[in-house]
Amino acid sequence: MSTSTLTPASVRTALEGGPAGSTTILTPDDDGYEAARAVEPGGVPWRPAAIVRPTDTAGVARAVRFARDAGAEVSVRSGGHSALGIGREDGALTIDLRGLDGVEIDTAGRTAWAGSGLTAGAYSTSVGRHGLVTPFGDTASVGIGGITLAGGIGLLARSRGLTIDSLLGAEVVTAHGEVLQVDADHDAELFWGLRGGGGNLGVVTRFRYALHDLPTVVGGMLLVPATPESVAGLVAAAEDAPRELTVILTTMSAPPMPFVPEEWHGRLVVMANVCWSGDPDAAEAGLAPLRAVAAAAGGTILDAVRPAPYADLLEPAPGGGIVATAGAFFAEGFDEQAAAHALTELETSPAMMRAVQLRVLGGAVADVPADATAFAHRDAPLLGYVMAAGPSPEAVAGYRPWVGALADRLRQRDGTYTGFVGDGDPRLARAAYPGATWDRLAALKRTYDPGNLFRANLNVPPA
Ligand SMILES: Cc1cc2nc3c(=O)[nH]c(=O)nc-3n(C[C@H](O)[C@H](O)[C@H](O)COP(=O)(O)OP(=O)(O)OC[C@H]3O[C@@H](n4cnc5c(N)ncnc54)[C@H](O)[C@@H]3O)c2cc1C
Incomplete structure (x- = not known):
């Protein structure tokens, strides 16, 4: 209090x-x-x-x-x-x-200043009009503020890196009320900490991003029957794919949505959210191993992959006041045994909605040294996420042990991702910021926020 x-x-x-x-x-x-x-x-x-x-x-x-x-x-x-x-x-x-929702685009210089109240979708639509992109996540309604400060793991991760890898500078209001223009040459250590350190170090009012030429990608959803072989096979195919392909796999009961054939409603499926950001003519070859896994599992239930601007692949969040709880984990891979366990758990969980999501990393994410930014998990091959949702906080409180136990079972390496942590549990802060990352953030906190004014976050107290 x-x-x-x-x-x-x-x-x-x-x-x-x-x-x-x-x-x-x-x-x-x-x-x-x-x-x-x-x-x-x-x-x-x-x-x-x-x-x-x-x-x-x-x-x-x-x-x-x-x-x-x-x-x-x-x-x-x-x-x-x-x-x-x-x-x-x-x-x-x-x-x-x-x-704070302005965007200033320098098309010649391939940079943009963006007000930190923008959503990823609004920003991506603005720069997309010029055939340009900055990588964000998979959801249009996520704010550029939170996702950038967490790291930003999305559909261009393997080809263009995290959001922070395209961050060139920021305007920050510190706890002292000072306004700083921060980049690699000005308050460089603070700039290091903003790239992954969450909301600990001040209020960012504007971000300056690099823009990449990418008028269209080839992407969208492949809906595949979920079996141990298909889940593990899709992960393996995504890991082996060229870095032009990023894949996010969500295994869950098929929702009763019009785009899902009725006979699949309520049955376990993998939603493979794919994004090919290389030469469009090479997309089919790049996606072929994923399609082969789908064929072996009985065939693709739905194939919504098409050429589209990157902004069009960002989906809105479910909304509607749905309540959720989640647990993140890093893993080395996801074999058939892990997949079989996850599928059994998803089948038998009491939660109204539940899912296991797997994001295959590597590529450009791993090109950056672990200590170059405050996102310390560069060499993790896989980021996972167990989610359960329901109609009320009381219902969802009952799902928490299930989420925690399954995430623990699937975890193969320490750590967590700031963006996927929805409470301020100090153990999770330590997991997100291991070792020297913690020490550097705590030292920055002592300089820029010694009274821990900004503590409503995954908090790193001042050293
Ligand atoms: C449906 C959904 C999909 C998601 N998909 C992805 C994804 O694909 N990839 C991914 O990496 N993450 C994803 N996330 C996680 C998301 O990146 C984080 O939850 C992020 O914190 C949300 O940012 P926000 O600005 O919308 O949130 P907010 O709730 O507004 O802020 C979250 C945190 O960030 C801090 N913060 C936000 N803006 C600023 C600022 N300008 N200055 C200082 N501190 C600030 C806040 O203090 C708070 O601690 C997803 C989350 C949801 C709910």
Whole structure:
């Protein structure tokens, strides 16, 4: 519990009007507060004292200084795809960045400045109009704020690397209320920490990204019957594929959606989300080993792979207030034994919805040395994720032991991915930031946030 004296009235008095007068303030009695505090997945109970929505960097700095002086916890919300983006302590202040949504594209220089309240989808659509991309994840509604600071593992990971590998600089408001322009030549150690260190080191108001020429990719979903052989075979094919191909495999019961043939509703399937970002003419050859695995499993149930702009492959999040719990793990591979175990567990789990997702890494992700950024898991071949979802927080609390046990069973190496951690468990922070990464982040924290103002995250306390 915080010692903050921050109240809705004190926030209004301090932040309404003034030079950053365009800041919108929402307190629990305001219309719009409930919608503004909602994050994805849903069911998050926390109610910050106020949610402030600045439209510029000065407004963010003002909110940070005010919260620091009031001794309040600050949480920072960009796309709201993590429970960590909403203030948890009584009297917390949530800085909602959705008003920072500008994009400035330098097509000649192949760079873009982007306001940190943008979603990955909105940004990708803007730069995509010029045939350009910056790699993000697989979901359009995820905020560029959270995903960039976590690392950013998506459909271009093996060919273009993580999001942070395309990050050239950032504008940051520190806990002291200072505005810094940070890049490889200015506050270089802070720039190192922003690339993977989550929201620990300040509020990023703008990111500067490298842009890659990529007018179209060949991608979309292959729906394949899930058997131990098909799951393990798809993983192996994705691992052996050239780096132009990135594959994200989600094994789950087929949802009763119109695009899924009715006889498959409720049966276990693998949704292979594929993205070929090399020469389009070579895509079929690149995808052939995956299709061969599908054929051996009885044939592809659905083939939605097509040439498309990268932005079109980013899907919206499920939404609808669904509540979820998840556990991430790194692995060396995924053999038939692991797949058989996962399938049995998915078949028998009591959870309303459950899935095991596998992201095949390698390629450009592993080109970068482990200590070059605060994302320390460069050589992990596979990132996995066990998820269970249901209608209410109470129902989902009951699924947690199942999620934890299955993730533990499938884990083959230490560590976790910041982006896939939805609570501030200190053990998970240690796992995300092992060894020297932890020490460097803790030293940065001592310099830039000695009072641990930014603790509503996967927290690294000051050294
Ligand atoms: C449906 C779904 C799909 C996903 N897919 C992927 C994927 O493909 N690849 C992947 O890597 N991750 C993925 N993620 C994980 C996602 O990257 C993280 O949850 C990320 O933190 C979400 O960012 P956000 O801005 O939307 O979240 P928020 O809830 O707004 O923020 C999350 C955290 O980031 C901090 N933060 C956000 N913006 C800033 C900022 N500007 N300055 C300082 N701190 C900030 C917050 O304080 C908080 O700790 C997915 C998550 C969901 C729910």
